[in-house]
Amino acid sequence: MILHESLRLYPPVTTIGRRANEDIVLGELSIPAGVLISSPVILLQHDKEIWGEDANKFNPERFKEGISSATKGQVTYFPFSWGPRICIGQNFATLEAKMAVSMILQSFSFQLSPSYAHAPQSIITMQPQYGAPLIFHKL
Numbered sequence: 001m002i003l004h005e006s007l008r009l010y011p012p013v014t015t016i017g018r019r020a021n022e023d024i025v026l027g028e029l030s031i032p033a034g035v036l037i038s039s040p041v042i043l044l045q046h047d048k049e050i051w052g053e054d055a056n057k058f059n060p061e062r063f064k065e066g067i068s069s070a071t072k073g074q075v076t077y078f079p080f081s082w083g084p085r086i087c088i089g090q091n092f093a094t095l096e097a098k099m100a101v102s103m104i105l106q107s108f109s110f111q112l113s114p115s116y117a118h119a120p121q122s123i124i125t126m127q128p129q130y131g132a133p134l135i136f137h138k139l
């Protein structure tokens with residue numbers, strides 16, 4: 001839940017681009033071959049119409065019944081992309097993150113340093129502009 005909510009608010013890949021390789025009709029949209037299509041992951045994942053008034057708040061509980069329940073079955077959470085070219089490393093990355101957090105929590109508690117300044121920026125990937133300094137306490 002915590003990882004999902006972190007990836008919802010701060011998706012490392014903020015926009016996914018595609019080029020139509022043939023003429024496509026999507027509902028009422030006609031997309032000619034060659035047109036570039038940009039899927040703004042970060043905008044959909046912050047949209048209040050989809051996530052509610054607390055869309056910009058960190059609330060891992062919204063994923064307590066899984067992704068399909070949180071998104072009401074729509075493709076509105078896709079930090080690893082979607083479809084045939086979905087991230088091949090998705091399961092590996094998620095497992096690695098869970099293992100790293102659980103190994104750290106076995107030996108340490110931690111808090112955010114008072115020097116932290118919240119300034120996410122997207123330079124190829126989303127990252128904290130001034131880093132994310134933490135203070136660790138040995139258990």
Ligand code: HEM
Binds near residue numbers: 084
């Ligand atoms: C939090 C970690 C990660 C995130 C958020 C992420 C996100 C993404 C996204 C959004 C794409 C689609 C990009 C596009 O089509 O324009 C992608 C593709 C890909 N990712 Fe990841 N990724 C992560 C970790 C990893 C890891 C750990 C690996 C490998 C061990 C990996 C390997 C790949 C590969 C090979 C593709 C291309 C798949 C294809 O085009 O068929 N990713 N990833």
